[in-house]
Each structure stands twice: as C-alpha cells, then as structure tokens.
Amino acid sequence: MSTVSERTLVRAPQREPVHEHFVEFWRAGAITEGRFRCVECGHGLTISDRLPACPTCHGRLWEHVATSPFGRAGTEDLAQDETWTETDLATTASFVQGAFLALLIGPLLWLVPAAAAFGLYELFR
Numbered sequence: 341m342s343t344v345s346e347r348t349l350v351r352a353p354q355r356e357p358v359h360e361h362f363v364e365f366w367r368a369g370a371i372t373e374g375r376f377r378c379v380e381c382g383h384g385l386t387i388s389d390r391l392p393a394c395p396t397c398h399g400r401l402w403e404h405v406a407t408s409p410f411g412r413a414g415t416e417d418l419a420q421d422e423t424w425t426e427t428d429l430a431t432t433a434s435f436v437q438g439a440f441l442a443l444l445i446g447p448l449l450w451l452v453p454a455a456a457a458f459g460l461y462e463l464f465r
Contacts, residue, residue: 363407368393368400376402 365379366372373388380399391402 363403366391366402366404368402370402372404375405377405377408379403 366376368391370391371389372391375384375386376391377384378394378397378399379401381394381397383394383396384405393400394402
C-alpha cells in the first residue's frame with residue numbers, strides 16, 4: 341500500500357460558502373423571534389414566541405426576512421402595518437367611547453318607553 345502525502349493531493353477549487361445562498365424555513369410551532377413571511381402567500385408578521393399557522397392562508401412554513409433571497413423587499417410595508425399612528429389611536433379611542441355610551445344609553449332607550457307603556461297600562465286597567 342502506498343501512502344499519500346498532503347503534497348500530492350489536489351485541492352478542490354474554492355467555492356462560495358453554501359450558507360450565503362441557503363434559505364432556512366421555519367415550521368409553525370417553532371419558538372423564535374424576528375420578522376417572518378409566509379412561504380405560500382407572503383403574509384408578514386413579527387414574532388417573539390411560537391410561530392403560528394398563517395392567519396391568511398393557514399400555511400405552516402415561514403421564511404425569515406433577513407435570510408430571504410428577495411432581500412428586504414416588503415419589510416417597509418410590514419413595519420408600517422405594525423406601527424400605530426396617531427390617527428389609529430384616536431379612531432380606536434373614539435370607538436371605545438362610542439361603544440361605552442351605546443352600552444350605557446342603549447338599555448335606557450328600551451327601559452323608558454317600556455316603563456311608560458307599563459304605566460299607561462296600569463293607569464287604564
């Protein structure tokens with residue numbers, strides 16, 4: 341048997357590392373954090389716990405935005421969708437106030453006429 345020394349070995353040409361072109365997919369239920377997009381429909385979310393199934397298409401595979409081959413395309417709209425603007429806050433506050441008033445005044449709108457009708461009924465009975 342012959343021994344092969346390192347000098348006689350031919351080295352393979354240098355290639356780019358595989359991880360630069362590798363996209364890691366995450367399954368629903370994985371515990372992670374960051375910005376993700378659904379592989380099937382592109383729905384984006386930011387998570388810091390278990391990845392859910394996609395609320396839009398019920399897909400179960402997610403792609404981390406940072407390792408996406410599509411770069412950061414679409415992250416601007418994701419960040420914009422996640423932030424509450426002053427208009428959103430004012431609209432939500434006025435909705436809550438309106439709902440509270442409706443729950444408070446609504447029963448009175450039924451009780452006052454019902455009491456008046458009952459009073460008239462008792463009066464003319």
